[in-house]
Amino acid sequence: MQWLLPKTNGATVIGIGNKWKLGFGECIRTVVTSCRAVLLPRFGGPEVLELRDNVKVPDLKPNEVLVRARAVSINPLDTRMRSGYGRSLFEPLLPLVLGRDISGEVAAVGGSVRSFSVGQEVFGALHPTAVRGTYADYAVLAEDELTSKPASISHVEASAIPFAALTAWRALRSTARIKKGQRVLVVGGGGAVGFSAIQLSVAAGCYVSTTCGGESVDRLLVAGAEQAVDYTTEDYEVAIKGYFDAVLDTIGVPETERIGINLLKRGGHYMTLQGEAASLTDRYGLAIGLPLATTTLLKKQIQYRYSHGIEYWWTYMRADAEGLDEIRCLAEAGKLKIPVEKTFPITEVREAHEAKDKRLIQGKVVLDLNELKPPVHEPLL
Secondary structure, three states: OEEEEEOOOOOEEEEEOOEEEEOOOOOEOOOEEEEEEEEEOOOOOHHHOEEEEEEEOOOEOOOEEEEEEEEEEEOHHHHHHHHOOOHHHHHHHOOEEOOOEEEEEEEEEOOOOOOOOOOOEEEEEOOOOOOEOOOEOEEEEEHHHEEEOOOOOOHHHHHOOHHHHHHHHHHHHHHOOOOOOOEEEEEOOOOHHHHHHHHHHHHOOOEEEEEEOHHHHHHHHHOOOOEEEEOOOOOHHHHOOOOEEEEEEOOOOHHHHHHHHHOEEEEEEEEEOOOOHHHHHHHHOHHHHHHHHHHHHHHHHHHHHHHOOOEEEEOOOOOOHHHHHHHHHHHHOOOOOOOEEEEEEHHHHHHHHHHHHOOOOOOEEEEEOOOOOOOEEOOOO
16 A cells, blocks of 8 residues: 655655655655664774664665665675774774675655665665665665666675676776777786676677686686686786786786786776775875875876876776666676675674685675564654
């Protein structure tokens, strides 16, 4: 049964079973007021993570969507943040909720949201600096941080894709603007971002070479890479032939930076995931570290533009509706996937982080929230 309940702030709640659509108003309280979430009260090892009941669900802004999470994946950023990465930015905001990726169902929408309806299956990812992440039964994301989930893939499979794929998409499609017939080198193709980059480049009609560990060679060749060099047994600086229009370096150490830049054509783009902004602000504080990071990047850009004729970038994930739409289409067509090696229930989040810290699991790990604990609801009358 569908029914309307007027709210005192001028909004309207449309009830369909236990799901809700929120209407007018600048900031609207969701019917779900609290839920289970994993909190990070302080930085440290996996033991600092706390699964708590009754964590407040934020009010929805007009452009926001409340998502009932079914699966959320663990990214390297999560374990690094837990250990103190980005301390200068995040420490004053503790406790945090970690997590960027999510797949689930729309539970409520803000007044200006037009792309989604209550009950629709969606997946997406939050910006890296988000304070309330997705390790929760209910998460809040902006409309442009979500897209519809293909029916052909599960929530677990979908949750592994968006953050890594958007990171690769921003570098290759938004920054380098790769196009058909170009050559792309992915340094470190075995990880989620590297694997996404290979699939995005192949889908764009590019010729792809990559470096990886021996266990990943066959998988990357099947994904469409023309050459996959095992860096543990080969000198990839010698093994990789020719020059490239774009290099995405997921490793970002001085050696890979040097080799990647030397393998670029003039006018090519070198993009590294290991920018120095967070490390410099952590070391010197925001007031000094952020301007220092800007100066460091600008210095490198000028240096390489004059010495090699190439463009140099630090690249990060950001929400992009166009990118998410392309990622959704490729995932739906079976042309973009990130294998999930192991799934943990959300109650075992510490064990999942420990497994990633100790490298017991090399592949993607997902937290399953299908066994949803009943949320706390706002009284209706």
